[in-house]
Amino acid sequence: MANLTKCINMMDEGIGRVSMVIPQMPAAEARLSRLMLMVGSSLEEELEAKLKPHKLNHSDFLTLMILYSRPDGHSTPGELCEFASQGATNMTRIANALVKRGLITRRAGEADRRCVLIHITAAGRRLVQKMLPPLFPRISAMFAGFSEADKRDLNRLLRKLARNLDQLSKEAV
Amino acid sequence: MANLTKCINMMDEGIGRVSMVIPQMPAAEARLSRLMLMVGSSLEEELEAKLKPHKLNHSDFLTLMILYSRPDGHSTPGELCEFASQGATNMTRIANALVKRGLITRRAGEADRRCVLIHITAAGRRLVQKMLPPLFPRISAMFAGFSEADKRDLNRLLRKLARNLDQLSKEAV
DNA sequence: ATCTTTTATTTCATCGATGAAATGTTTTCT
DNA sequence: AGAAAACATTTCATCGATGAAATAAAAGAT
Structure with missing residues (x-):
């Protein structure tokens, strides 16, 4: 576009x-x-x-994917905030929406009862598994013409840039 | 952060x-x-x-920078929409805000009187010239540890990726 | 035992972005 | 000349994101 x-x-x-x-x-x-x-x-x-x-936006999808990619399919709102780079208010809203659609559930934490345990549901897993495959051709097409060395280089350089950005924001305090 | x-x-x-x-x-x-x-x-x-x-966001700044970097310091709303990747409604709002702050002016087009000519003002130029230098150290720091070859590679790979993305959205029609 | 901190939610107010539709000029087409 | 297209703005309604502040429950500290 x-x-x-x-x-x-x-x-x-x-x-x-x-x-x-x-x-x-x-x-x-x-x-x-x-x-x-x-x-x-x-x-x-x-x-x-x-x-x-x-009917998902980037934050919703990312939240769902984080849960999907977890060994036990669960996390806490605090952790999700961190990894999805979202504020707490926002994460509550996202979780509400996903709960309403039956893609995740909220339970009380066991070890630490202040925490809430957010689990991906079977329906959540099914949705992810239905959504991902159609994305693959496009993801591959984005890197058409990239040699293996190109991909390695881009990977390395982006990670280096990421480290520098972390350093910058750390100093900014 | x-x-x-x-x-x-x-x-x-x-x-x-x-x-x-x-x-x-x-x-x-x-x-x-x-x-x-x-x-x-x-x-x-x-x-x-x-x-x-x-008191500028990315879109405001980008719009101002496009004008600043123009040979004659002017453009039209339509062009600005394209290069700043903004909708027309949004660009009108951005232009309104910048006009109000005296950073740009609107004039009637000469050749094509349907167009509006947006000019950066002296105050607009001064703001850009005041804002840019403090950004330089941070921009440099982002690429600390990048060899000349690294920068060339990253540049090349990002442009290749851009071409592929253009191709993808063209096909998507 | 009390105070503080952590965790999450709720409420509220606001802001920027977005898109559709209507409007008014001006140019281009035929 | 008249119809159609292009350009920009205005209006309106909505949505997602954001941040501050208040609330509540539980854990940790001293």
């Missing part, structure tokens, strides 16, 4: 001109950040579009 | 377990998509945090 290539071209020209006026700008790095932002949000759009028919 | 590394670790374990249950999943590619999404949104958070003190 967004025509990424066209946006990237115009970004390239723009950064070129700005760095003429402001030479101390780290142009290569600025370009990389913009690329990350553009490709990232395009990917997000693509994903949301595929989730829409199932 | 999000502790990206921790989220990535849990994603790795999760994908490992899911691909045991669903072996036909393209695990490496799924991992890469998740990485892109996570790093992308972390980057977005980082950027928004830096913009907040100036």
Whole structure:
């Protein structure tokens, strides 16, 4: 929808001109950040579009996937907040919606009774198993033309970038 | 804020377990998509945090930067919609806010009088020139430890990914 | 035993984004 | 000239996200 290539071209020209006026700008790095932002949000759009028919948004889906991918299919709201990068208010709302659809259940915690144990249900598992396979061709197509070395490199570089971002936000305190 | 590394670790374990249950999943590619999404949104958070003190969000800032980086400092709403990936309604709202702050002006188009010409003002330029330099150290820090080859690779791979995403959304019609 | 902290929810108010539909100009088509 | 298309705005209704504050229950600290 967004025509990424066209946006990237115009970004390239723009950064070129700005760095003429402001030479101390780290142009290569600025370009990389913009690329990350553009490709990232395009990917997000693509994903949301595929989730829409199932009446799930990214946060809902991510929450469900975290539970699905857990050894015992459960977690707590606090943990889900952390891994899905959501506030507590938001997670309560998400959980309410998923409970209402019968995809998860809430129980009282056993060890620590302050916690709530959120379990994925059989229906939740079935939904995930129905949703995932149709995504596979598109996920593969995204990386068409990537050699094994390309994938390894991208993987390595994204993780390195992630570590740097963590470092940045840690210092920001 | 999000502790990206921790989220990535849990994603790795999760994908490992899911691909045991669903072996036909393209695990490496799924991992890469998740990485892109996570790093992308972390980057977005980082950027928004830096913009907040100036009372600008990402869309506002992007719109202003597009104008700033233009040879003649102007564009039209339609063009801005395209390059900032915004709907027309949204762009009208953004432009209203920027006009109110004196950062841009609206004029009637000369060649095509249906179009509106949006110009960045002197105040708009001053704001951009004041905002950018403090961002530079952080942009550089994001890519700390990246060799020149790393940056070239990341650049190349992101552009390749972008082309594939464009292809995907074109086919989706 | 009391105080504090942790955990989750509820309530409330707000903000930005979104999309559809109607409107008004201006240009283009035929 | 008249019809159709393009451009931008306005209006309206809605939705998801957000954050602060109050509440309640349980665990931990001293």
